[in-house]
Amino acid sequence: MRGAWKRSLGLMAVLALAACREEPEETWVETNRAVLEWSNTSRELVPAIVGGFVPHSRQVAFTHVAMHDAINSIRHRHATYGAPVAASADASPEAAAIAAAHFMLVKLHPERQAELDERYATSLATLPDGARKTEGIRVGEAAATQLWELRANDRANDAPTYVAPTPEQGVWRQVPPWSDQGLYPNTFLAQWSAVRTWSVPSAAEFRCPPPPALTSEVFVRDLEEVKRLGARTSAVRTSDQAEAGLFWAPITAPLLAIDVGQQMATRRGLGLEDTARVLALGSMAAADAVIINIHSKQAFNFWRPITAIREGSPGVAADPTWAPMIDTPPNQEYPAGHPQQSSAVVNTYAQLFGSEPFTVPLVVRNPQGRERSFGSFQQMVDDVVLGRVVGGMHFRNSGVVGAESGRQIATWVTTHSLLPTSN
Template sequence: MRNFWKRSMGLMAVLALAACREEPEDISWKETNQAVLDWSNTSRELVPSMVGAFVPHSRQVAFTHVAMHDAINSIRHRYATYGTPVAASANASPEAAAIAAAHYMLVRLHPERQAELDARYTTSLAALPDSAHKTEGIRVGEAAASQLWESRAGDRSNDAPTYVAPTPEQGVWRQVPPWSEQGLYPDSFLAHWSAVRTWSVPSAAEFRCPPPPAITSELFVRDLEEVKRLGAKTSAVRTADQTESGLFWAPITAPLLAIDVGQQMAARKGLDLEDTARVLVLGSMAAADAIIINMHSKQAYNFWRPITAIHEGSPGVAADPSWAPMLDTPPNQEYPAGHPQQSSAVANTYAKLFGSEPFTTPLVVRNPQGRERGFNSFQQMVDDVVLGRITGGMHFRNSGVVGAESGLQIAEWVTGHSLQPTSH
């Protein structure tokens, strides 16, 4: 009888343990961060075909990474979510949740690519073992993405531009070649983005850059002379490396940089699923906010581009109507320099997360044209972006320095206030 009760109690314990589980776990399955990396790359690839494509692309990249982050942390609760966490079983698959969240979001942002996205979705899910955990993860991911989509409705990304060009005069921006006859700004170049709702910082107005220097100041005259020398198409003083800097950074955008560098750092540090998702989402939000803030600041000051100042002349600098920049000047205002502001926001976000010390081995960034450039630190990367906009002939040095300082402030806010570790 004693042995019978022993056996009965043992059986009851096994049954009780089994009842606590939705189904036996597949112990052969090893969780990785691959789902986040794959859909981060999918987001990277879906760039609209338009001038200024980096602007809406930054919104798409932020949407995708926030959705994945919230889906994963609705299950794991390691970090605070952007929105309210979705109710989820603790056994739900966070990988399936990330895949479902990214797919849901990208289909809504790119309905014209649904067939392609559906095929990738099927392939991604097929890599995970079928189980109730997977099914629950899919539900959580779709719910998290749907909630995020609704919460950002009316973010003003679809507003009509209301920008009114100021009266042309010295120091004031006006359209430049080769865009002068194309009317790209404000309509095609999305001037209304200055009013889009930010992702992390309180508002673009609170992060507006200080005014540009007076065109009669020594600082401005110095900067104008520098870009006139180094940024000319036919410059005789620009070095080969300075030329390469301008060419290298021209096709790189902040969302592309956020994904490239974020993924490299995740690999270097061996980050798991949750930490990879958080690194990429913070970099993406910093990039998206920096673009909004940059456009807001540009429209506040309407500062002229080097090509205009050089062609027309400025106090202390003689006019040179024949001058041409090494690279085409973008069709919007000069100050503050956008690329340094946005790249600094991304680089300094990662510096806050991983440290600002020099890298043990250089971090190699590749641009969309296949060019590569190595950097020994995040600061060196930012400094090179500032240089590249001068040697490209499109920005003054002070505009790049101020933009980079603003990017640092954005990074400090994003890393200090968004998606913080929980107490769990």
């Protein structure tokens, strides 16, 4: 009897061990790692062209919205952009996010497929194999496919058709160094003015008001300011002001959406679903702000400071030798794109996390390794506006109007898109 009893205990132990090996999904630990990892992959794939941030804003929105929709097709915590995909309740939302992001990035960057496939395999290998993982992959690919088809005709691939206006005072014309290369706003993908927006009803409905008259007190004041502060040889610009101009020059709205969104998600300890939603909303705000900015620029064709200062303007004498601290971009001035787009991103996060000053300053790093510390979201917006003035690229009012437009975009995005469900 004693031998039989021992054999019985041994058999029970073997069966228990086998059960553990057959059900690894019972020990599955879920984190937001997959969303952050593929958000960073999306961050890296910036097209190496002038104005590369324009298509990058679309790619970043596609990637993050796809991850959000894949996760919420399983969890149903927030409304999806497209219809939710039918999914098993025990499907892995992490596998779904990985599969959705990979699908979308391969669609948008087929030239990088081998690299993306390798990252995909490595990312999936961190998740236990089994039915949950398999179903999550299916859901992620289905959600990404649906999103891709939903926005298949967004006009991003239309041919640019911009025709430069007749040169006169107040009207944009190409500036150095681009004027020597024959480049026009088509370089900045001028067709983007007609691209379908992600959240707001249309770019036309969010078009900025007209720029100030050349004889107005606002314009004369702003022209004098940028002439002093934004000159390459300025004697009145402080070192911190110069640093603001240099810091913001290489940062773009989609990069800011990822950096600040990830930092806030980490600070608040957000889980998978909430991290995906935060980054999706920030990315949508950035993408819409890019579209609206290009639409407004083409509506007004306002001249850049370098042109106004060198040629002279009512009330301000010409200075033919004036040059900006930072080379002026090859498109129209009004409204200022960086303040408009960055404000849309930053105010989206202010809506989600609150606009109070930070307990611990937020440190942002630009692609060149420069860092700048901010005590609040509003300080970040104000710094962008300042940076474009001291860089010599924009008039202050253009930045202020752009920032206000960005705030309006953020308000719309956060009150109309990816809202919490009643579940």
